[in-house]
Amino acid sequence: MKYLHTMVRVADLDASLDFYCKHLGLVELRRRDSEQGRFTLVFLAAPGDDSAQVELTHNWDPEVYTGGRNFGHLAYLVDDIYALCERLQAAGVVINRPPRDGHMAFVRSPDGISIELLQKGDALPPKAPWSSMPNTGEW
Amino acid sequence: MKYLHTMVRVADLDASLDFYCKHLGLVELRRRDSEQGRFTLVFLAAPGDDSAQVELTHNWDPEVYTGGRNFGHLAYLVDDIYALCERLQAAGVVINRPPRDGHMAFVRSPDGISIELLQKGDALPPKAPWSSMPNTGEW
Numbered sequence: 001m002k003y004l005h006t007m008v009r010v011a012d013l014d015a016s017l018d019f020y021c022k023h024l025g026l027v028e029l030r031r032r033d034s035e036q037g038r039f040t041l042v043f044l045a046a047p048g049d050d051s052a053q054v055e056l057t058h059n060w061d062p063e064v065y066t067g068g069r070n071f072g073h074l075a076y077l078v079d080d081i082y083a084l085c086e087r088l089q090a091a092g093v094v095i096n097r098p099p100r101d102g103h104m105a106f107v108r109s110p111d112g113i114s115i116e117l118l119q120k121g122d123a124l125p126p127k128a129p130w131s132s133m134p135n136t137g138e139w
Numbered sequence: 140m141k142y143l144h145t146m147v148r149v150a151d152l153d154a155s156l157d158f159y160c161k162h163l164g165l166v167e168l169r170r171r172d173s174e175q176g177r178f179t180l181v182f183l184a185a186p187g188d189d190s191a192q193v194e195l196t197h198n199w200d201p202e203v204y205t206g207g208r209n210f211g212h213l214a215y216l217v218d219d220i221y222a223l224c225e226r227l228q229a230a231g232v233v234i235n236r237p238p239r240d241g242h243m244a245f246v247r248s249p250d251g252i253s254i255e256l257l258q259k260g261d262a263l264p265p266k267a268p269w270s271s272m273p274n275t276g277e278w
Contacts, residue, residue, distance in 0.1 A: 001164050001218060003184065003191035004257065006145045007211030025140050045142065052142035052191040057211055068207035070250040072146030072196055079140060111209040118143065 005043065005053035006074060008113050009065050013040060013058040015110045020044055020054065023091040024076075024107075024115070025084065029053065046076060065111045073106070073114035073139070081105055081119040082127055098133035102126060106139035114139045144182065144192035145213060147252050148204050152179060152197040154249045159183055159193065162230040163215075163246075163254070164223065168192065185215060204250040212245070212253035212278070220244055220258040221266055237272035241265060245278035253278045 010016035020026045026044040033040045038060040045053045054074065078084050081099045088107055089095055096114075097106035102124035105117040149155035159165045165183040172179045177199040184192045193213065217223050220238045227246055228234055235253075236245035241263035244256040 001185040002188045002216040002259075003193075004214040004216050004255075006213055007255070009209055009211055046140040049141045054142075055211070055214070063208070065209035066207045067209045068205045068251075069202070070148055070204035070206045070248075070252055071210035072148055072194070074145055075143040075194070077141040077143050109209075112207075113209055116143075116146070120141075 003052060005055045007055040007057055008109070008111065009063075010056045010058050010109075010111050011063060011065055012110060013042070013056065016056055016058070017042070018091070019093065019109050020056070023088050023093060025078075026054065067112045067114075071113075073116045075116040075118060077120050078117050079120055080124070081117055082124060082130060084117060085130065094136050095133070096137050096139040097135055098130045099124075100126070100131050100133065102130075108137075108139060142191060144194045146194040146196055147248070147250065148196045148198065148202075149248075149250050150197075150202060150204055151249060152181070152195065155195055155197070156181070157230070158232065158248050159195070162227050162232060164217075165193065206251045206253075210252075212255045214255035214257060216259050217256050218259055219263070220256055221263060221269060223256060224269065233275050234272070235276050235278040236274050237269050238263075239265070239270050239272065241269075247278060 027047050029043045031042040040058045042056040043053045085095050099105040103119050107115050166186050168182045170181040179197045181195040182192045224234050238244040242258050246254050
């Protein structure tokens with residue numbers, strides 16, 4: 001038995017690939033278009049961690065996706081939580097829970113999927129502006 | 140960067156551990172009780188696949204968890220999809236999408252988290268009663 005992936009639905013595939021790949025840093029492993037089913041599946045993973053994937057399902061017929069409380073978040077270990085949050089923020093992503101402690105942050109995907117970022121190894125030393133940045137919204 | 144876990148909230152921790160561990164086959168790796176936060180976290184993984192985990196969050200103050208459409212499912216590769224579906228069914232779990240093709244099945248956790256089961260390797264030969272079993276509900 002082996003974990004394969006977590007599937008999330010995405011309303012805007014380009015915006016989602018910008019978020020998950022360009023800004024967050026995942027890489028696209030493969031994709032499948034189904035003319036019959038009118039959907040596109042895109043499988044992503046952290047670089048070098050191909051065995052644990054995220055599957056983006058993009059249904060071609062527009063639908064707005066909202067969340068429920070039974071799903072919580074996806075969590076990733078990251079090399080430099082400050083550098084990643086700077087990159088996300090520069091791309092217009094709200095840092096809902098800034099890494100005040102140099103250890104943990106939360107952001108949301110364009111469809112409201114909560115993503116937990118955890119610093120690899122020991123927490124980084126406190127650093128402005130993160131150390132005094134308040135929370136924004138929920139995550 | 141590395142995938143760590145998918146977090147799901149569970150209303151009934153015992154029922155969830157029965158589902159995820161006793162019936163589905165995941166194993167508990169560690170748990171943390173927080174008196175201050177009034178929650179219990181339990182980390183699970185497929186046997187031998189400890190690096191890709193599911194985190195169960197059980198808030199001690201009762202809450203009913205429902206789902207949204209942005210989260211789709213968790214997917215696991217399984218050694219024998221018929222044997223697993225038999226075990227789940229015997230435990231009272233509805234097989235929402237039976238493995239008619241010997242390849243894929245869907246069930247739901249007690250809190251409505253959809254779980255995709257995919258047969259390892261080639262699809263198994265068709266087998267009664269699965270081959271003719273209709274779908275039940277959504278997944």
